[in-house]
Amino acid sequence: MxxxxxxxxxxxxxxxxxxxxxxxxxAADPHRVLPSFLPAVPRGRTVVVGAGKAAGAMAQALEQHWTGALGGVVVTRYGHKVSTRSIEVLEAAHPVPDEAGQRASQRILEAVQGLRAEDLVICLISGGGSALLAAPAPGLTLADKQTMNRSLLRSGATITEMNCVRKHLSSLKGGRLALACYPAQVVTLLISDVPGDDPTVIASGPTVADPTTFAEARAIVEKYGLQDQVRAYAHLCAAQEETPKPGDPRLARTSTHLIATPxxxxxxxxxxxxxxxxxxxxxxxxxxxxxxxxxxxxxxxxxxxxxxxxxxxxxxxxxxxxxxxxxxxxxxxxxxxxxxxxxxxxxxxxxxxxxxxxxxxxxxxxxxxxxxxxxxxxxxxxxxxxxxxxxxxxxxxxxxxxxxxxxxxxxxxxxxxxxxxxxxxxxx
The missing domain is CATH 3.40.1480.10 (MOFRL domain)
Known part of the structure; x- marks a missing residue:
């Protein structure tokens, strides 16, 4: 005693x-939650892409339960890589994007080029995907995105606010990855890390319609006094190419499934x-x-x-x-x-x-x-x-x-x- x-x-x-x-x-282990959400094997090709801290484990679980042929590439955070057979798992930086993330984003874009209506894209998305999909919008550099990202992280902005800005500085986020997959069917499996489990916010919604606008992103930057990030702010002010919005016919064959939530x-x-x-x-x-x-x-x-x-x-x-x-x-x-x-x-x-x-x-x-x-x-x-x-x-x-x-x-x-x-x- x-x-x-x-x-x-x-x-x-x-x-x-x-x-x-x-x-x-x-309760959020991909091996436990992912198998029951897998779609049917298509008549055409199956391509797997994705990003996030769980992307490697999700790819591994998918391979273990998929009955057809598949291939593709996902990107996860450094130190989160796992062994896979046919899906390549790349690593990049989080929370501030780096060149490895930019290269991985290019590989993902290449993987979905030339798809047909009978093909299937399975997109594996989890928290962290926003920083890992480091493909700057036309006219911006990786350095522009890195600087804005650091400023947002220190500003006290919410994850929803940060991702609104990120979408409008990106070539992939805010539904743009889904556009790159068109006309293939796109099935997105999501592990949510955001309040409210909104698919448009998780990893900045690369495969879903984006209800936010350049004007909203610009207002967030102004709210936190980040206009000194001149090139990124100028891009938001120019607002030259808006993200795809709800009802866009190019997104008609996309679906999302929350497989794990807080x-x-x-x-x-x-x-x-x-x-x-x-x-x-x-x-x-x-x-x-x-x-x-x-x-x-x-x-x-x-x-x-x-x-x-x-x-x-x-x-x-x-x-x-x-x-x-x-x-x-x-x-x-x-x-x-x-x-x-x-x-x-x-x-x-x-x-x-x-x-x-x-x-x-x-x-x-x-x-x-x-x-x-x-x-x-x-x-x-x-x-x-x-x-x-x-x-x-x-x-x-x-x-x-x-x-x-x-x-x-x-x-x-x-x-x-x-x-x-x-x-x-x-x-x-």
Missing amino acids: KNNTTPPSFAEERIFLRSLFDSAVA QHSLEAAAAVARAAGVNPLILGDSIEGEAREVATVMAGMARQVRRHGQPAARPCVLLSGGETTVTVRGKGRGGRNVEFLLALTQALRGEPGVFALAGDTDGIDGTEDNAGAMVLPDTWARAEHLGLKVTDYLTNNDGYGFFAALDDLVITGPTLTNVNDFRALLIP
Whole structure:
């Protein structure tokens, strides 16, 4: 038995939170969800193209269950490549596009040239595809796109806003890839990483009609004061070639299927909690807003559970998904999830009986090697003991450094799927 001076390890709570995260990721495993959505083998050719953090695993799952001949090319993030037989898997940079992404986009365009009506294109799309399909619009360079992308990532813009701009700076996004496939049938299999699961937003909708306009993209750039990106802004102002809109006859033979979503993953985690005797409450699968503000609200909810048994009785776990934003002002390391957890630590200030995990289901929070991190009831005290000031780390946007110092990072490596962020607040 531990004596009173032994600090708690919270081993059981750590294991439980990690089991919730792992179940959420497993629910979006392409090998589990993709086979039941495969179309019939066509009379003509089958060409596979795609982009995203899950594109390699999706291609591998497709090969294992396809009964006809096929070939093609997909692009995924560096470190996410898998072994395939007939579908080539390329790697490129994310979240800022690079030359490898531009070359991969050209390969994808070449793969769908000269198709006929009896041919089939299976397009495998998941989160991250927008940066990986790095084909600039005519008149723009890769450097133009890179600069605008970096600015958008630091601006605090939502994923929907960022993808609206990206569509109008691209030769492939916003339905343009589907136009390149015409007149073939196009079946798109989607793993959603965006709030609301809108196919026009996932990877900037390369195979679906685009309801947004150059004017909207231009307004977003102006909203965040990014007009100094002169060439990209001038392209948006010129508005020379609009994306295909709903009702375009060239998109009549396209269809989309959501094969994994954030809600599916939250429900999987809820089932694990229920089996353990913990009451799950799903707060939403599309929560947006500044990570710090979301953390403040969720800290208040956790206190309400502890003090009043509302909105759920203890033991309970508050589950949520979506994509928060971070307005970057510092030079630290970290992504949305550790920023959320830093702010949660500050808001809770050692509140007893509250545990939390937040992580990106792709296994990479931002650009570091962690999926996310955990907050425990003693996080605040341990940080003070080590001389770590939460406010300093927040000011510098350095959630990675803070949780690394406490040995509370959650590291999974690439999961080869992506249904956005996962958050769990446990109140036993």
